[in-house]
Amino acid sequence: MFSQAEPGISSWGRIIRREHEIAHPRFAEEVRAWARDSKQARLAIGLRRSYGDSGLSADALLIDMSGLDRIISFDPHTRILRAEAGFSLDELMRLFAPRGLFPSTCPGTRFVTLGGAVANDVHGKNHYSAGTFGCSVRGFTLLRSDRGLIEVTPESEPELFAATIGGLGLTGIILDVSIELTAIPSSEMDVEITPFSDLNGFFDIAAASEDRFEHTVAWIDCTVAGGKGVFQRANWAADGARNPHKPPGLARLPIDAPNFALNPLTLKAFNTLYYTAQTTGDRSKRLHYAPVLHPLDSIHDWNRLYGGRGFYQYQCAVPASAREAVRDLLDWIARSGEGSFLAVLKSFGPKQSPGLLSFPMEGYTLALDFPNRGERTLRLLDELDAIVRRAHGRLYPAKDGRISRAMMQAGYSELDRFAASVDALCRSDFWTRVST
């Protein structure tokens, strides 16, 4: 398989950047032929939207799966789509939204492959009704270094199925995935925006929205204590057009912003502007799904806003009983003055995630961005870790590039069980840190 060294490979957070050997196959057969006699350590990667180091691997061959982006079959009666692992949700929505079909859930970006969506068991704003992405997965083909090709379904290989959903690409190379699509009445959403002045306001609106709104999310202004923010809740519009999203526009950040671009003043200004923009004008409106579900996808390379040093994204989940932990986290951040460009708060429903290392748990999840200021930032994140740990919460490996083994063990009771299913030749920097 054609591979070469590429300099400056980094993940979405852009904190670690170094040379990797990368292969760019276009056909599954190329991967299978290579795997037949290669003993090289490997990690399959997709569109590289993971923030930390779960998609990087110092001494392994990275296999860029984005060239394997074909539909294998689609059955309109069962709505089961089988496609190669590099097929993206962006492409899925573009092709299937006009047919009134949609993935059961999608993360805040469309630029994720099916393989990546499985490996991170991604979730969306509709966790209450849909659960995680893994809940829609009916099976996949896995290429293992010990067993070769395996067709994995919940029935045929329950352990491998559970380990691979949310398994961060460590249980073998996912070659293709079968998922069940969801019917949507239109491509538009009825959206309501409600400001809240403190965290209690958030908890009240969230509780009142659970049954009536499929998609819910809140933005919090981290520059002030108390948890002022904006709650967005939405349902698919019952009537309306079925239009796919437009391809991303020309808006992109052509260069890194200077490292000082995000400072307490600009953060404050941004958060105030964002709050004002969200809360003025019509509080209920009809919008296409793209700005509702993927607000940042319209700006390519928005991660460069954080400058050349990159940034950490910190996402934790805490149980429903641990509301105080959310308050503590926000207070600590406000006091630290480190701010967070965008703080997103969501609630997770009771739906069981199918993966051993699935991140969502019933309760709340808070996602925060911190520009990389070295030790200072890491110290703050350690403080946040302590709060999450006391609350019996966990961190999202897709986001984090620093999670410790202890923190991982505290958050994921099935970690050792998962380790037994890891393919001996699959490795990532994340796993090297967490497993030793």
Next chain:
Amino acid sequence: MTSNQPKKVIILGALSAVAEQVARIYAEEGAALLLAARKGEHLEGVASDLRARGAAQVKTATLDLASADAALEAPKMIEALGGGDHIVLAYGVLGDQERGEADQAEATRILQVDFMSAAQWCMAFARHLETQRSGSLVVIGSVAGDRGRASNYLYGAAKGGLAILVQGLAHRLSRVGVRAVIIKPGFIDTPMTASFKKGPLWAKPSAIAAIVRRAAERGGPIQYAPGFWRLIMLIIRTVPAFVFHRTKL
């Protein structure tokens, strides 16, 4: 061709990154496709994908398009698909220039694949389109055909010759309302060029594909892809030799 009948499209070299993107555009329009390529084992997967994307039908043909008499197959392809409205020629090899200078076989291979065989396919399909009095032939060339450069003039000569041939066909076929277009892409961001540092001059295969698709119906017989390459190549062509010879291009 009537409007309620799907467009019939033949793609030669259908497994190239650009050609597959072209096929996807046609598939989403509901066209009927015939895909021809050398590696049959990959064709079926591509065909299934195109069917799921909306192609009215997808047929495949496994053959070495660059072999001496391959173009004799052109009528069979038209018959198999039940017609041929748009013909897209997308195969080629970059070849090894340095080896070609020392080894006649490599030089011959580059010229055979990129010019001789391609020219024969063009002539064969031109006869069909001329009789049909409609349709178009779109051929993927290269900006390398605009000026001979030390680093790739064998490839450049073949693509340059092919451009002249297509230009001549465009002239001949214009009398019967048939289009022939040579597309001249610049840098394309494909797996083969993944390790190159990418600047604004690099285009995605899907962007080139959109230009190929549009060229089947609009625009002149020579189209640069993206269009700014016309200006770049104008400059490169006009640089005097005494300056050009000091460069390492």
